Amino acid sequence: AGTALARALSAAVVPVRQQAGIAPPAQHPAVGALLTVLDCVADQLTGDRALALLTGPIGRVDPVSLRQLRRALRRVDNSGREFGALLVETLTGGEQPLPDQLARPVRRVRAVLDAARRSATAGQDPRFVLWQAWHASGLSRRWQAAAGRPGAAGVAANADLDAVTALFDTADQYVARTAAASLAGLIDHVRALSWSGSAPERAGADEVAVLSAHAALGREWDFVVVAGLQEGLWPNTVPRGGVLGTQQLLDIVDGVGDVRGMSATAPLLAEERRLLVAALGRARHRVLVTAVDSDNGDEALLPSTFFEELAALAGGTDPDADESPVHAPAVLSPAALVGRLRSVVCAPDGAVEETDRLCAAAQLARLAAAGVPGADPAHWYASTELSTAEPLWSGDDHVVTVSPSTVQTLTDCPLRWMLERHGGSDGRDLRSALGSLVHALVADSGRSEAQLRGDLEKVWQQLPFDSNWYADNELERYRAMLATFTTWRQESRGELTEVGTELEVAGTIADSPDGPQVQVKGRIDRLERDRDGRLVVVDVKTGKSPATKADAQQHAQLALYQLAIAEGVVPHGDQPGGGRLVYPAKAAKSGATEREQDPMGETAQAQWRQRVTDAAAATAGPHFVARAGSGCATCPVRAMCPAQGTKGACP
Ligand code: SF4
Structure with a gap:
């Protein structure tokens, strides 16, 4: 926790000295x-x-x-x-x-x-x-x-x-x-513990010393903050003694008798209380004790009993005392200060006093003269010249390669596609790692539910979860997901026969004289054959909320693969038999919840060919439309989207 605190302070450009005087x-x-x-x-x-x-x-x-x-x-x-x-x-x-x-x-x-x-x-x-x-x-x-x-x-x-x-x-x-x-x-x-922070060393500058209570003993400061007095952390009543069990050894040597029956908690509690008093005593003038209380009674985020005791001592025992939460004050860091000043300077007419605007502009000018990044308007995105107004590509002989998910994003919102494509999203986040994991597991049709669970548990520890309780919770959910999927796989064998899993699809699906040539490149989660010998595209979705039935009919991913089948790009047949979205996170009678797309007839094929051509043409730019819709809620580039009216919006 000390390391995280030191990092947070350093990120706010607060000079930090961690465990001062002690080598990592x-x-x-x-x-x-x-x-x-x-x-x-x-x-x-x-x-x-x-x-x-x-x-x-x-x-x-x-x-x-x-x-x-x-x-x-x-x-x-x-x-x-x-x-x-x-x-x-x-x-x-x-x-x-x-x-x-x-x-x-x-x-x-x-x-x-x-x-x-x-x-x-x-x-x-x-x-x-x-x-x-x-x-x-x-x-x-x-x-x-x-x-x-x-x-x-x-x-x-x-x-x-x-x-x-x-x-x-x-x-x-x-x-x-x-x-x-x-x-x-x-x-x-x-x-x-060896991390020493990135705050620049400044001779004579005041520093925040971040150290444990034990390391603070024997020293004093004017102002001491005891950060994070949380339940389970302080007091920590887990029995000490470690490998050697020294506490129990001492009890035995002292003839205390049956150590298992004895309460080991009371002395630990007293020791933790003494340590807290000693930590508070490091302050010459002021002391601040902080804790976080969750809104929903989450046990991991409850203030410690010591916190309640201190609060009673500090504020008296008046039950009507004001317990409204304290909001974190604004961080005094160059980046935060520049941001606040810019928001005043650029506020709409009438939103701020003109004297405030002038004052903020003068302060920004001072910061810009001192070389503080972001203070000089010449470097603001909205005020710089466009580097080019040319389209990203041109000419009818240009070949656009699209994946089914690209077509979906381009159809939903071209601006999102452009920003995500150029660094606006981090594909290595936990959610995408979990999605890839489930797809990799269910792709192996020879694995039973027990084997899939075993495979899942083997790799679970390596996933970048922020907390153990969340990891445990999610593990239960993903185990249930695998069970639901295997039930669906078993139940659906009456009407579907597996052709393959994770099948690569690559080929031309649109080549009209009025637009670019479009190649599709992607991977079908599962390809099945129905009783009529037609190919059915199955896409496994790990999300919790199934698409509506109407949305599934317009699902670009399923449609594009159906089109690829109709165009003969898939070697196993050219008769599209429809598509299915399978949601193992939402159990149903047949195993998993399903959403279906009808088999693609010739009219639908022509419509989708046109949609794909339009989507491919939209990748040229130079204008990318922000099309607000249901996807905005989870859009990773929402903060810079002009359709959302946010301050950091792209021009
Ligand atoms: S917030 Fe909505 S409109 Fe804006 S880029 Fe994202 S999806 Fe498009």
Whole structure:
């Protein structure tokens, strides 16, 4: 959370110092070496990682020995492979005939990797995998012996031990506070702690120190903000003690007796309360405590009980006290300030006082003179000259390649097509990743429901969900979707026979003398054959809301594939037998909800050929019409659309 906060402040150009005075843990050689071991277990051993492990604190191979090792391995293997590849083989394959002084570091690194891998394979949590790696490294004994000695070696050993202890503390907290803790998650978490922000360093400038409550102890500031006093985060009453279970050990040593029956929560609560009081005490003059309360009772967003206690102390116990939410104040950053000034300068006549407009213009001029981006009107999009008024292409011999979804977008709104096509949308978002995943899964007709569920669960962890609760919720929904789809597939076999899935379609579908030649390129989710031998196009939709029956009749994707069949572009036949939109997210009696498109007759073919030609011609521009409709609600370029009357609209 501290990292996210520091990032947000940096994004608002607020100078930030994170964990001031403390080196980021991942930059410490000992921590870096252990993280590399975890990387090899969570991901794979690469040449770079092998080299880092051998030359780091675990392998301790010096540059001279490294050269000897390189020569020795090349003598054994003269295939000319990269040194990194040879190291990987040495650490994973059979033992190489190496001189003893070179074989020893290799054995040490192998032992550490093997121990960590065994622990991960046994399903132990990330803290145990880390512990096994640390234990097998033998560094604990080595550094403890050195730590007792005077001089630089003793100081370095103490620093190494402190860094590793901090790593175990971090791992302990990560596992205690993360519902689906994983090895990869732990690595990311520790590496994120090394992030140091991008705010420019300014000598003498005031900075916001972002640090944990523990790290703040012993220091003071005029103004302290305790951010995010949320339920489940503070107080955190998850039992401590981690790998070693030190709290329980102490209870046993003290003769407390049956530790399972004893309430471990009360002392934790008291400890968390003391920590909060200590954090509040860091403020010399003012303290601000923040929490978020969800509107719909979402447990993940409830203020902590400590927050309620503080609110009662700060505002008295008056039940009628004003509890209206506080709105976030405007961010004082150059970009936000320029935006606000521009909105005043460009406000419609009568919307702002003319004196305010003049004042805002004067401030913008000052910012522009200081070189603040966006302040100079010469750089505003609406005030710059058009680079060209020429169409994007011309000539009847031009060939336009369209996909069925392109035709749909061009038919619905040409401006949206143009803006999305030129960077207005991010195709790598979660929704499109989930859509692609479902399509890839259901394309394999040989998989049973159980197999599809297994496949889904295998890749689920890799999807970029923002929160675990949402990921769990969605997993349930997608499992149900696969079940619904397999039921539909089974139920529909009486009338449909599968011809193929994910079938590539490419060919000319319109070649009129009055327009460009149009080629279609796309992929049919499922092609089926009906009882009359005609080809039926099936498109699987992962959305929750089915199209209306009337919209399905006009669905461009189904229509274009039907047209492609009629034009002989699809090798399995030239008789279109209609199209179906299948919605596995919405169960129905026959499995999934369906929407149908009638088989395309000759009249409809001529109409669609004309529509496709018109859509292809519209790609030339130079004018792209903004056609408002039902798609505007989910349009990714809505913020710059003139039809929406938004401030950032394109001219
Ligand atoms: S908001 Fe509506 S009209 Fe504007 S570009 Fe998007 S789809 Fe077109």
